[in-house]
Each structure stands twice: as C-alpha cells, then as structure tokens.
Amino acid sequence: MDGCRACAEVCPADAIRIVGGAESKESTRGNEGGRPKKSRMQIDLGRCLFCDECRAACPADALACGGDYRLATRTREDLLLGAEGPRLAVALEDKTRRLFGRSLKLRVVSAGGCNACEADTNVLTTIGWDIGRFGIQYVAAPRHADGLLITGPVTTNMRLALRKTYDAVPSPKLVIAVGACAISGGLYREQPEQMGGAGAEVPVDLYIPGCPPHPLTILDGFLRLLGRIGGVRETAGSGSCEP
Amino acid sequence: MSGRRLVHTENAEVLPVGDVPVVPVVTFRETVIDSVRDGARLVAFFGRPQEDRRLLVFAVLAMPDAGPLGVLAMAVDGRYPALTGACPQAHLFERELAEQWGVVPEGHPWLKPMRFHRSWQPGRDAWGRDPEQDPRPGVTDFYSVEGEEIHEVAVGPVHAGVIEPGHFRFQCHGEVVLHLEIALGYQHRGIERALVGGPDKRTMPFMETAAGDTSIGHATAYCQAREALAHSTVPPRAMALRGVALELERIANHVGDLGALAGDVGFLPTASYCGRIRGDVLNLSALLCGSRFGRGFIRPGGVGYDVTAGMIAELQDRLAEAARDAAEAIGLMWDTPSVTERFEDTGTVSRETCMEIGLVGPAARACGVDRDVRQDAPFGIYRFTHIPTVTWDTGDVFGRAHVREIEILRSVAFIQEQLTNLPRGGTLAAVAPPAPESLVVSLVEGWRGEICHAVLTDGAGRFARYKIVDPSFHNWFGLALAMRGEPISDFPLCNKSFNLSYCGHDL
Ligand code: SF4
Ligand code: SF4
Numbered sequence: 225m226d227g228c229r230a231c232a233e234v235c236p237a238d239a240i241r242i243v244g245g246a247e248s249k250e251s252t253r254g255n256e257g258g259r260p261k262k263s264r265m266q267i268d269l270g271r272c273l274f275c276d277e278c279r280a281a282c283p284a285d286a287l288a289c290g291g292d293y294r295l296a297t298r299t300r301e302d303l304l305l306g307a308e309g310p311r312l313a314v315a316l317e318d319k320t321r322r323l324f325g326r327s328l329k330l331r332v333v334s335a336g337g338c339n340a341c342e343a344d345t346n347v348l349t350t351i352g353w354d355i356g357r358f359g360i361q362y363v364a365a366p367r368h369a370d371g372l373l374i375t376g377p378v379t380t381n382m383r384l385a386l387r388k389t390y391d392a393v394p395s396p397k398l399v400i401a402v403g404a405c406a407i408s409g410g411l412y413r414e415q416p417e418q419m420g421g422a423g424a425e426v427p428v429d430l431y432i433p434g435c436p437p438h439p440l441t442i443l444d445g446f447l448r449l450l451g452r453i454g455g456v457r458e459t460a461g462s463g464s465c466e467p
Numbered sequence: 468m469s470g471r472r473l474v475h476t477e478n479a480e481v482l483p484v485g486d487v488p489v490v491p492v493v494t495f496r497e498t499v500i501d502s503v504r505d506g507a508r509l510v511a512f513f514g515r516p517q518e519d520r521r522l523l524v525f526a527v528l529a530m531p532d533a534g535p536l537g538v539l540a541m542a543v544d545g546r547y548p549a550l551t552g553a554c555p556q557a558h559l560f561e562r563e564l565a566e567q568w569g570v571v572p573e574g575h576p577w578l579k580p581m582r583f584h585r586s587w588q589p590g591r592d593a594w595g596r597d598p599e600q601d602p603r604p605g606v607t608d609f610y611s612v613e614g615e616e617i618h619e620v621a622v623g624p625v626h627a628g629v630i631e632p633g634h635f636r637f638q639c640h641g642e643v644v645l646h647l648e649i650a651l652g653y654q655h656r657g658i659e660r661a662l663v664g665g666p667d668k669r670t671m672p673f674m675e676t677a678a679g680d681t682s683i684g685h686a687t688a689y690c691q692a693r694e695a696l697a698h699s700t701v702p703p704r705a706m707a708l709r710g711v712a713l714e715l716e717r718i719a720n721h722v723g724d725l726g727a728l729a730g731d732v733g734f735l736p737t738a739s740y741c742g743r744i745r746g747d748v749l750n751l752s753a754l755l756c757g758s759r760f761g762r763g764f765i766r767p768g769g770v771g772y773d774v775t776a777g778m779i780a781e782l783q784d785r786l787a788e789a790a791r792d793a794a795e796a797i798g799l800m801w802d803t804p805s806v807t808e809r810f811e812d813t814g815t816v817s818r819e820t821c822m823e824i825g826l827v828g829p830a831a832r833a834c835g836v837d838r839d840v841r842q843d844a845p846f847g848i849y850r851f852t853h854i855p856t857v858t859w860d861t862g863d864v865f866g867r868a869h870v871r872e873i874e875i876l877r878s879v880a881f882i883q884e885q886l887t888n889l890p891r892g893g894t895l896a897a898v899a900p901p902a903p904e905s906l907v908v909s910l911v912e913g914w915r916g917e918i919c920h921a922v923l924t925d926g927a928g929r930f931a932r933y934k935i936v937d938p939s940f941h942n943w944f945g946l947a948l949a950m951r952g953e954p955i956s957d958f959p960l961c962n963k964s965f966n967l968s969y970c971g972h973d974l
Contacts, residue, residue: 273672275762336653338678339631339680339968343679349629352746362628381604382604417655
C-alpha cells in the first residue's frame, strides 16, 4: 500500500519514517532508472516505546513485534531499522576490554527517568539475574566506577548533576544509555524541560533500547559490550547468540 | 454550613465547569480551612489562567466519612492571602501554584520553588526571577538549625543506589535528626503542560510514564476521566480486568518494598526472595499485555488486550504460587526479632499528624486512618466488589510494612475472585470526544495511595488544564516528619517504608 502512513501517524514517539514512495513524489516520477521507487519504512528503535500502536494501526497487518530481546547497539545509527534488525553491539576494543571485561563497575544516574528503566536495571542485581557473577556491579560512588549507566531524557534540572557525576568517574570511562528516554529523549523528546537524551551531554558507548528495555535486553547489551557473548557482527532476528 | 459554597460531585463524574461556584477569596479560604478543620482533606488545588489574566484557582475536597467530593473556585489577581498557615495540607499546593502561575500566596510560611522551572505565565514570576534564565535546581533557602553542636548533612541529587534523584538536607545534633528538608524537581519533564490541548497520541504514554512504577494506576485515572468526559461506559469484563491489573501492580510493588525493607536492615533471606517474587508478579502483568509494567493494557473504553481461558488458568496458578512464596518469605522476617526490633517505633507518624498533613495510602492506613479510595469513593469494579481496608495503628516502619503485607493477601483474594467470575463480553468500547467546558475529578487507589487526575476542558473539548496529583505529592512531607528525632542512619529504612515517587511528584 504505497502512500499509507497510518503507522507513522499513530506513533507517539514519531519513531516511524516513510522514505521514498508517495511522500517524495519527485523521486518517484523523475526516477531515471524507470523503476518507480517503493516507499520504505524506517523505525528508529532509539525512540520506539514498543507500544504496539503501529501494528494495531496497520490496515495490511504488515507489522509485527519481534520477540527477539537482543537489541543493544554501539551506535545511534545502528538503531535505525529498515528491513533488517538492529546491528547488535560489538565488544569494546581490546585495550578497554582488557580493563573492563572481567570487572565492570557502573554508577547509575537517573536523569528524568520514570523509574521503570531504573527498576529493570536494578532487577539484574536480584538473585534471579545476579549480574555479580559476570563481574558487573552497580556502585555508590562515581569515583569507584568505570562508567555511567544513564536513564531518562536528561532533564535540564539534572544536567549539571550528570555532568559532575561523569567528571567524577576516572578515565577511561564508559557510558551506557538505557531506554528510549536516555537514547533520544523518547516520548519526552520535544519537551523543552529536557536535553534529548544522554548523548547531548556525554559520549555514549552502548545504547539499550526499550521503554523500558527488558532485563534480558539490558544484560545482553552488557555482555556484548564486554565481549562475553556475540563477537562477529550480528543482526537481531537472525543468527544465534553464542555464549 | 459550607455546603452552599461548594458543588458536590462523585469520583469520575462529569460536571459543567460553570457549576463550580467561583466565590470571593475570603469565602474560598474560609470554606477550605473550615472544611479541612472539620475532617475534609485537600485532594487537589490548582490554577487555570483566564483571559483577563486572573487565575482561577480550584480546590477539590474529600468530605469526611467517605462523603462526596466538594469543588469550589476563586479568582486571584496576582496575590492572595495564603491558606497554608491555617491549613498545612495546602503547603506544597500553594508553592506549586506560585511556581506555575507566578501568583503570590501572601504569608505562606515557606514559599519557595518546588520543581525549579520557569513560570508558565509569561511576565509573571512569584519571585521576580529573570524569565530568560532556567532556575537552578535546589538553589534556594533551606531551613537550618543553629548551634555549636549542630551539623548539616546534604545528600543528593545523585544517590548511592539505583534510585531517582532528589536532594535531602538533614539538620542533626549528633546522630539525631532535628529536621529534614526534601528538595525535589530534578525529574521535572513538563508532563502537565504537555497534556494541555490533548487528548492526542502522546496522552496515553504520558500517563503510563508519569510514575513508571504506577503505569496502571495513572492510566486508569486518566481513562476514567476520559470516559466520564465522553459519557462512555466500560464493558464489565474490561472493568474487572482493570481491577486485576491494578491489584497486580499493588502486589508487585508491595512485595518489592517488603524485600527492600528487609534488605535495609541487612536481613537478606526476605530481601532475596522478595526480589525474585516481585519479578514473578511483574511477569503476570506481562502475561496480560506483554509489558511487565502493564503498559498498553489500560485504554480509554476498556483494556487493550483480552484474556483467554488458558491465560486465566495460568494467571491463577502462578499468582497462587507467588502468594505462597511471598507469605513464606515475609514470615521469615517476622520470625526474626532483630528485624522486628528495627521496624518497631522507627519513623513514627502520629494519627494527628497524618490527619493534619493529609497522608494517603498505606502510609495513612498505618497511622490508623481508614482512608482508601476503593472504599471511600469506589470506582470501576470496586463499586461492585468490596476490598476490605487494612489499617494498623502504630504509624511506624512496622505499621507501613504490615499494612502492605495484609494488602497483598487482600489483593490476591480479589484477583482470584475476579478471574474466577470474569464477566463475558467485549473488552473495549468506543469513546466519544470529550465534552466541552467540563470538569471531572478522577480518583484511583494506586499502590502508594490516592491518585487524582482533575481535568478541565475548553470550548472545543480539548484539555485546558490537566492536573495530576500523585500520592507522593501528599506523602513526601510525611517522610520528613517521620525522621524527626530519629538517628540519621535510619533514613534509608524510613525512606523505603514510604517508598515515594520522585517523577510522580516532579511530573
Ligand atoms: S511500537 Fe514504536 S514505532 Fe510503533 S507506534 Fe509504538 S513507539 Fe511508534
Ligand atoms: S524509556 Fe520509558 S521506561 Fe525508560 S525512563 Fe523513559 S519513559 Fe520510563
């Protein structure tokens, strides 16, 4: 159904873009190659709330929510989905990985989060998940940390506190953005009261999408970053997870 | 006597906004102050600017003995004599009003910003601040105690644990806390302002993330308001399922809190078990709708997903198992005197204080105050099925823990009964556009207590003002008072026994 924008219109996070097709008429008509360009859909997982509204709105039942929990990426661009799943995070380069691979201490900063990302980050410390066994721990002081885990869109009121906490972490340091808010501002990205995510303030090394991400998605992201799983460049929805 | 100065309404009943009496400031003050003195409670207090730049200030009162809600309004031109001195429940509401609209409640004993944002009314600022500058969060006066042996402890906004940001200032004498002042606002992301002009596609997710651990509670409050404004009804099956979801949210959070309380006194068995069981309950919400936090389940007109017979059976089995495990895990802690000893007589709030400052939820019920929206202003399924209110009378950490423990049992029984007798039929009804020039007050008993959404529509049926009062708004001051005279080392325990929302307060 060329020209249909039902999904993009209902999306509360404006995460869907329809590129080509009816939206850009010139490119369709003036296409030298003769083959009319079909419209393509692009979903920005960094904004997506996983709310299911797009699927429900699709008259052709063309959309489905995948069941794959593996979603974390190393770059913001890798979260832009076309026909393929996200390019999953690859491990840190050797030198940093030698430093953090067996022991990663994170300081969690909630900067406007709704407490759901925080809760599903925290749940990894309970006995059901026990991230301690992977050498990962949330610590109280930024000075004891190897990096920050940030949730929330970074409210203007948390900007300074986030900056100070970041500065207090000794280098080299990592930043992990958890949830749509921390990746892009998410649902709040148009609010003047926030900065549009962690990337506006500090460099981000790992993006874990979701609203909130499932604990498995967060854990998977950590382990990929540390090179404990994955390895070769993988796309979610294909390939397997190699422990 | 105050009856004629108020219009009475019920939970989620729609009212033409013109029915709300706009009374002179003196009458407004007298009515609110007298009603609260006689046992009413200030549920909401908020402003809406008028064309003549005056601010129409609304008060919503819960009448004593589960009476109706009373609503009245006054028009304020720049300043008015504050209510707070005579009515402590108005304290934070009046600071909020001043910060949002730049009006000055004169004689307010502690008039300072609470969320640290710019005034919403161009050209009007209660503190005469530079309109081009973002206020600096936490930069304000703090109550301080003086004396040679007094010291001050400042904590936050970034804390030690995985927790939202807030700033706490303790005035201590040795170990003992004389006074605690809590400064919030770090989570402010402008939800109320963003809701104006709605409903639109962002409204529902805003509700579900107003306080993300209370997605079902806030979503239900919104949908009730939205449906009332459309004169729509919810199919019985959906009504029952909403109750199931709300009680699941309560159980998950209560179990989590009890575990965390045990953890705070170093009793790991209960902490560990409850951490896991909380997850098991969240996974039941995921069974309903795919989200552990119930996102997407509550929708205007009903619920977003139906349940099959197979799902009902699975829900019932898994809930029964989680309930058994929870009872056992919590029992371990009560069998341990070193735990009960730490909970008893710690962080006590008296019944009088509770009434005076208007606590809600388990924090109020632990002070012996029989206050629960499910009973007092029943909504949805609670109009047909009774859930007994749980109270305790010690007002301490133990009381707040014990009330939660019993509420888990009640909620489990309620869910099992609902699922066994689930009405047949549809789960989602069509909802008409909201009525113009109307007011609706929608209350829900969330797991932390009373959630209030007060909505005013304009001539076109759009939201002209959307006021959200999270239970935390009423209860943060309770935590501050609970700390008086306590050793500062008990702060984590007292804090957890209230477990209040930062984002729900900051919006
Ligand atoms: S699931 Fe994601 S892409 Fe689809 S409507 Fe919701 S936010 Fe938009
Ligand atoms: S991404 Fe979603 S769940 Fe996470 S903090 Fe933002 S609104 Fe909450």
